[in-house]
Amino acid sequence: MLPGSDIFVPYRLRTIRLGVQSTWMVLAILPLLLLLPSHADVDRVAFLAVWGVAAVGAVVVRFLPWARLFARGLGIPAMYIWSALDIVLITLLLAVVGPDSVDIFSLYALTTLFFAASYPPRGQAGLLGFTYLSYLTLLAVTGWPVPVGNLLARLGILGVMTFLAGFLSRELMQQIATGHDARTESERRATLLRTVAGAARTMSFLDSGRVLTAVVDTALSLGFEAGGISFYDEETGTYRVSDPRGVPNGSVVGRHPASTGIISLVVERRATVVMDDDSADAHALPELRDAGFRAVIASPVWSQGQLTAVLTVGSRDRREVTDLEREAVELLAAQAGRALDNAEQFEAERRSVEHMEELHRMKEEFLSSVSHEIRTPLTIVEGTGLTLEQQWDNLPEATRLEFLRSMNENSRALDGIVSKLLDFSRLETGKLEVHPQTINVHDLLEGVASRLSDLLSDHVVHVEAPVDLDVVADTI
Numbered sequence: 001m002l003p004g005s006d007i008f009v010p011y012r013l014r015t016i017r018l019g020v021q022s023t024w025m026v027l028a029i030l031p032l033l034l035l036l037p038s039h040a041d042v043d044r045v046a047f048l049a050v051w052g053v054a055a056v057g058a059v060v061v062r063f064l065p066w067a068r069l070f071a072r073g074l075g076i077p078a079m080y081i082w083s084a085l086d087i088v089l090i091t092l093l094l095a096v097v098g099p100d101s102v103d104i105f106s107l108y109a110l111t112t113l114f115f116a117a118s119y120p121p122r123g124q125a126g127l128l129g130f131t132y133l134s135y136l137t138l139l140a141v142t143g144w145p146v147p148v149g150n151l152l153a154r155l156g157i158l159g160v161m162t163f164l165a166g167f168l169s170r171e172l173m174q175q176i177a178t179g180h181d182a183r184t185e186s187e188r189r190a191t192l193l194r195t196v197a198g199a200a201r202t203m204s205f206l207d208s209g210r211v212l213t214a215v216v217d218t219a220l221s222l223g224f225e226a227g228g229i230s231f232y233d234e235e236t237g238t239y240r241v242s243d244p245r246g247v248p249n250g251s252v253v254g255r256h257p258a259s260t261g262i263i264s265l266v267v268e269r270r271a272t273v274v275m276d277d278d279s280a281d282a283h284a285l286p287e288l289r290d291a292g293f294r295a296v297i298a299s300p301v302w303s304q305g306q307l308t309a310v311l312t313v314g315s316r317d318r319r320e321v322t323d324l325e326r327e328a329v330e331l332l333a334a335q336a337g338r339a340l341d342n343a344e345q346f347e348a349e350r351r352s353v354e355h356m357e358e359l360h361r362m363k364e365e366f367l368s369s370v371s372h373e374i375r376t377p378l379t380i381v382e383g384t385g386l387t388l389e390q391q392w393d394n395l396p397e398a399t400r401l402e403f404l405r406s407m408n409e410n411s412r413a414l415d416g417i418v419s420k421l422l423d424f425s426r427l428e429t430g431k432l433e434v435h436p437q438t439i440n441v442h443d444l445l446e447g448v449a450s451r452l453s454d455l456l457s458d459h460v461v462h463v464e465a466p467v468d469l470d471v472v473a474d475t476i
Contacts, residue, residue: 116165377410
């Protein structure tokens with residue numbers, strides 16, 4: 001994580017507020033030094049002048065637009081200027097009070113601790129070096145009034161404090177960076193899970209076309225530029241792309257052999273395949289390689305235990321595909337398989353319902369037709385029998401025999417109709433046995449016309465059917 005990254009801005013803004021508050025506290029304490037006997041001979045005018053400049057600087061720092069400065073990348077440079085001016089003011093105070101003043105020298109340590117907590121390592125080293133340079137310059141100008149031992153001790157302690165402050169600062173920033181990365185990863189994982197969960201709700205459609213659209217839309221919302229579902233036909237060893245988005249037309253039109261492209265790897269391995277640089281892979285389709293696609297994920301879609309399709313998404317950015325992205329695509333593929341199963345089952349049930357409705361319609365038509373057909377032979381049998389009963393003695397022998405023949409034929413016809421009704425009942429229960437045989441259509445129609453001759457005695461009936469027209473049917 002680079003220093004000055006946005007994740008450290010809140011931390012640095014809090015540090016600046018603390019620094020301003022500490023500065024006001026120090027400014028409030030400094031005038032009390034003039035009351036100490038050891039500082040009785042201090043030039044009060046010069047002291048108050050430096051103090052006044054420091055107070056004005058604190059006010060300016062307080063009202064600087066630090067958030068905007070950090071947003072524009074000027075926050076750290078502004079802090080460098082602030083720390084340098086602080087060191088200069090502390091050096092001027094030492095010049096007024098005396099270079100050997102431990103009280104004022106301790107302000108170096110406070111400044112170093114404060115700014116070292118916000119600076120990168122090089123900035124911390126630069127601040128320490130500038131502090132050393134300022135103090136040594138002051139000593140050189142004033143004739144080295146501080147013994148060498150004391151000087152080395154002061155500089156050493158200042159260096160150790162800077163080192164400790166830098167160490168704590170790096171540890172703290174590392175913790176901030178780690179926490180930020182963990183939070184970012186957690187938020188990304190939560191976002192992906194919400195996206196996949198939302199896709200599950202969207203894929204509740206019972207229309208397979210809408211299911212495919214929802215799958216591809218969700219896959220693209222994960223941050224990919226292109227995607228599609230390739231339906232695999234194991235018998236022909238080919239696949240076709242359905243609902244493609246953002247891919248060249250040459251790679252989606254028609255059927256493609258399943259031995260090419262990333263699809264071939266999925267078919268071979270029966271598992272998800274990830275390519276961080278598809279353009280460099282021998283299996284890459286030329287159309288996709290020429291279009292600049294790099295990172296590609298392809299995951300199998302299983303339906304009813306069979307490899308039905310492959311969900312493929314890709315990006316033109318050459319980047320590493322994360323495990324989280326792979327898992328999200330696999331979840332989408334699994335949901336797509338279940339959604340397609342549900343859609344197919346619904347379609348089968350819909351066809352079954354339509355078939356039952358058709359059977360019901362045929363049953364109604366059949367019953368209506370049979371009701372009419374029952375009336376015809378019953379009318380003939382009833383009329384013929386009544387005639388024979390009333391006119392038996394007055395009818396010639398041949399006529400009586402013809403009437404009896406007609407009654408028998410219509411009785412057999414009525415029996416056949418009743419048998420058909422029973423057959424229909426058996427058809428509904430699945431117990432009907434069909435016995436097909438060859439039937440001549442001309443002879444069948446002649447027989448029907450003959451059976452209805454009594455009813456049609458006042459009409460001329462012609463049977464027009466090829467004498468050689470045969471069909472296979474059950475005569476029962």
